Amino acid sequence: GAVPLATVPDPSDMLLGGLLSPDFDDRACLSRYRAASYRRASRHALSPHLVSALRRYESLHRLCAPGTPAYARALERLRASSPSNSSGSGAADPSSAGATTCSYLVWTPNAGLGNRILSIAAGFLYALLTDRVLLLNGSRAGDLDDLFCEPFPGSTWILPPGDFPVRKKLTIDTPESLGSTLGRGEPLSSAPWLYLHLVHNYRTPDRLFFCDDTQAELRRVPWLVFQADNYFVPGLFLIPRYERELSRMFPRRDAVFHHLGHYLFHPTNTVWGMVMRYHGSYFDKADERVGIQVRTFKWAPISSDEFYGQILKCTHGENILPAVVAGQVANNASDGQPAAKRKAVVVVSLHGEYSERLMDLYHERGTAAGEAVSVFQPTHLGEQHIGDREQNQKALAEMVLLSFSDVVVTTGVSTFGYVIQGLAGLRPWVLMRPDHGKPPETPCRLAPSIEPCFHRPPNYDCRAKARGDTGRTVQHIRHCEDFPEGVQLL
Ligand code: GDP
Numbered sequence: 099g100a101v102p103l104a105t106v107p108d109p110s111d112m113l114l115g116g117l118l119s120p121d122f123d124d125r126a127c128l129s130r131y132r133a134a135s136y137r138r139a140s141r142h143a144l145s146p147h148l149v150s151a152l153r154r155y156e157s158l159h160r161l162c163a164p165g166t167p168a169y170a171r172a173l174e175r176l177r178a179s180s181p182s183n184s185s186g187s188g189a190a191d192p193s194s195a196g197a198t199t200c201s202y203l204v205w206t207p208n209a210g211l212g213n214r215i216l217s218i219a220a221g222f223l224y225a226l227l228t229d230r231v232l233l234l235n236g237s238r239a240g241d242l243d244d245l246f247c248e249p250f251p252g253s254t255w256i257l258p259p260g261d262f263p264v265r266k267k268l269t270i271d272t273p274e275s276l277g278s279t280l281g282r283g284e285p286l287s288s289a290p291w292l293y294l295h296l297v298h299n300y301r302t303p304d305r306l307f308f309c310d311d312t313q314a315e316l317r318r319v320p321w322l323v324f325q326a327d328n329y330f331v332p333g334l335f336l337i338p339r340y341e342r343e344l345s346r347m348f349p350r351r352d353a354v355f356h357h358l359g360h361y362l363f364h365p366t367n368t369v370w371g372m373v374m375r376y377h378g379s380y381f382d383k384a385d386e387r388v389g390i391q392v393r394t395f396k397w398a399p400i401s402s403d404e405f406y407g408q409i410l411k412c413t414h415g416e417n418i419l420p421a422v423v424a425g426q427v428a429n430n431a432s433d434g435q436p437a438a439k440r441k442a443v444v445v446v447s448l449h450g451e452y453s454e455r456l457m458d459l460y461h462e463r464g465t466a467a468g469e470a471v472s473v474f475q476p477t478h479l480g481e482q483h484i485g486d487r488e489q490n491q492k493a494l495a496e497m498v499l500l501s502f503s504d505v506v507v508t509t510g511v512s513t514f515g516y517v518i519q520g521l522a523g524l525r526p527w528v529l530m531r532p533d534h535g536k537p538p539e540t541p542c543r544l545a546p547s548i549e550p551c552f553h554r555p556p557n558y559d560c561r562a563k564a565r566g567d568t569g570r571t572v573q574h575i576r577h578c579e580d581f582p583e584g585v586q587l588l
Contacts, residue, residue, distance in 0.1 A: 104151060111135070116149040117361050119156060119251045127247035129370040129498075130444055132186045134360075136377065136502045142353035142548075147346040156250050162200030164261065172200050172434035177263050179290035183199065186385055201320045203230040205243070206268060208297060209327040210484055210512030211493045214242075216550055217282040217296075217326035219358045220334070222443060227340045228348075230322065234259040241487055245494055247364040263367060268293050268325055276346040277303030278314070287318040296326035298554040308333045310561035313340075318371035329355065329516065329550040332575050336556075336568065351587040352547040353575050363521075371432055372476075372495035376444070380474040384442030389503030389522075392447035392529075393512040400532040402451050405436050406421060408529060408537035409452060411505070416527055416542065418505055419443065419456075431549075437470030444503070446496040450478035497521065507542065510580030516550035523548060528580050543579060547588055551578035555585045 112217040113120055114130045137527055162168045203225045207214055220235070225232040234242060235257050248254055253322075264274075272278065275293040279286060280303045286292060295304045306312045316322065331354055334340055347353050365373060381387045392409065394400065400408075413419040419441070445453035453475035460471040476499070479494050497514065500506065501521035508515030508526040526543045559566030569577040569585045578584040 108135060108408075111139075114147075114360055115138070115144045117144055117152070117357060119153070121251035126367075127316070127370075128367050129373070130247060130364040133145075133498065135448055137522065138504065138524075140356070140360075143350065144357060145347060145349050148348065151226055151343075151347055158200075158229065158254050159231050159250040159255070160204070161198055163250070164233070164258050165254070168198045168200045171197065172202065172261075172320060174263060175289055189394050195417070199320075200302070201228075201230050202322070203228075203232050203321040204262065204321065205232065205234045206237070206323060206325040208325045210482060210513065212497075212515075212517050213327040213491050215359070215497075216513050217327040217363060218357070219355055220326065220328070220330045221324060221353070222358060222362060223331055223334060223363050224441055227334065227343055228317070229405075233264065235262060235323075237547050241490060243487055244368050245361075245487075245490055249362045249364065259481035261377060264291060264321075264323060268295070268323065270295050270297070270304070276307055276316075280312075286312070289319050291321035291323060291434060292316070292319050294322055294324035294326075296324055296328060296330055298327055300554070302558060303333065305558045306557065306560070308336055308556045310338050313337055313562070316540050316587060324340055328554055329513070329552050331355070332504055332552040332587050333556060333568070335473045335575060335587060336571060344446065352549055353523070353551055354587060356518070356523050356548055359517070359520045365498055369491050369495050369498070374500045376474075376476050376495065377502065378497045380444050380472075380476075381442050381499070382473075384438065385439045386441045386505070387503045388441060388443045388505045388507070389415075389500035389511065389518065390443060390452075390507040391500060391509055391515045391518055392445060392449070392452045393509035393514060394449070395511070398511075398531045400537070402449070404528075404535070404537055406452055408541045409456075411528060411537070412529060412542035413507065413551050416544075418527065419471065420467055420469050422459060422463045423466055438468035439470070439580055441469050441471045443471060443473045444499060445473065445475045446477075446500060447475065448479055448481060450475060453478075458551060474586040489501045510551070511551070513550065519548050520550060528579065546576075546579060547586060549587045550586040552580055553584040 111134055114134055118130065122130060196520055203221055205218055205221050209230050224233050228346050232255060234255055272293050274291065275295050277295060279289060279292060335344055414421055443456065445456065453473055457473040460473060465471060476496055479489060483489050497517045500518045503522060506519055506522055506524050506526040508519055508528055510528045525545045525548055529542050530538045530540060555568035557566060557568050569575060574588050576583050576588050578586045
């Protein structure tokens with residue numbers, strides 16, 4: 099049947115000003131060219147240099163991706179060099195003389211979906227800067243199934259399960275890690291592969307990743323495997339050799355994830371179907387869309403009563419939600435008059451009580467300005483199951499739905515919230531973390547930027563070879579408001 103007019107994307111905007119390649123089959127991934135038409139136009143300028151860097155990357159990826167001769171050769175060399183293979187000599191194959199040599203960056207999953215999305219984006223930026231090809235390790239990323247469309251035209255970013263000879267579990271103590279190798283005083287450049295441990299518990303030798311001389315040595319390592327639960331992009335802005343290229347790609351540094359996220363993360367048709375269903379039932383007919391993301395953390399305990407109070411104080415205090423008028427029923431319920439304005443509120447949370455209480459608050463109750471407020475919550479799954487396919491799909495659908503909001507309220511420190519604000523391109527109202535179980539004095543603050551916070555910066559001064567404060571090294575990297583231990587690009 100014919101596509102309803104409202105869903106036909108504006109052709110001039112479909113490619114987001116050149117961010118997206120036109121070389122995809124639209125039907126295979128409906129969200130790719132459509133999601134933008136559900137969002138407010140991005141106010142964050144895209145640099146032509148980033149656009150050309152992406153096109154260049156796409157050509158490289160096509161040349162080096164699984165299924166290509168260059169990939170087969172690179173894998174062969176890696177297999178030949180592994181210690182379990184006695185014939186390993188590391189000698190170049192004479193038949194491949196003059197052929198393309200590709201180097202790779204292999205992403206390994208760690209933590210929840212928000213962390214994963216942020217670490218993939220950070221890895222992709224590193225791949226762009228170092229002419230590496232980013233591959234997601236399929237053997238352990240099975241739970242990424244039916245979540246994201248392929249981002250690079252004519253090829254895949256999934257490392258086929260079984261292809262990769264490095265099968266062991268990678269931890270902070272892995273002998274092939276950057277930190278362990280430096281600790282043994284061995285040169286990096288002769289390693290066939292190295293593991294980069296960029297997880298929150300990393301130690302000084304692993305943090306040397308963010309130093310210029312380490313980067314010089316890493317250039318010659320054909321396979322880098324990394325694991326991160328962090329948005330380490332601000333760390334890349336500390337490295338002198340990438341400064342110029344980064345400033346050309348991102349003349350304004352405050353929308354790095356916004357652009358990379360719009361480029362990389364397109365929900366598959368299954369997930370997009372969920373987004374469209376939620377959108378149709380909750381957001382479609384509203385005049386204003388409010389997204390509220392409520393996340394609780396074990397390390398920051400607060401009762402649901404206290405947290406609900408904080409959410410109300412924030413949303414009423416900042417005029418995000420209207421106050422209810424005591425004893426008055428909603429306009430449309432009383433005299434059949436349409437409400438002055440229809441506000442739709444979507445709450446996403448693992449728990450149902452916050453939206454239930456908001457629903458009760460506004461149900462058939464009048465508001466001062468005659469606005470009708472409806473409250474929805476797509477799912478409340480109770481607890482988090484990392485790596486569960488259906489949970490990931492629901493979580494992604496909710497992130498994407500909330501990125502269609504006109505106003506966003508997020509919970510500080512949550513990577514789930516960072517993804518929403520980045521995709522939305524909106525500075526969120528951030529619910530600040532509790533203070534000894536009580537809501538803080540200021541319930542929420544407008545975030546200074548839409549960039550995610552890098553929770554565990556290296557805090558290492560490469561020149562002095564001593565501890566340093568990453569938040570005070572360069573002008574455009576500051577401590578985060580929601581998590582002062584972290585740093586953020588401004
Ligand atoms: P973070 O822990 O808040 O930084 O966010 P992550 O996304 O990394 O991990 C939390 C995980 O819990 C998500 O990936 C989801 O699986 C689940 N989760 C947390 N909050 C929500 C929510 O509001 N909706 C859904 N559907 N899942 C959630």
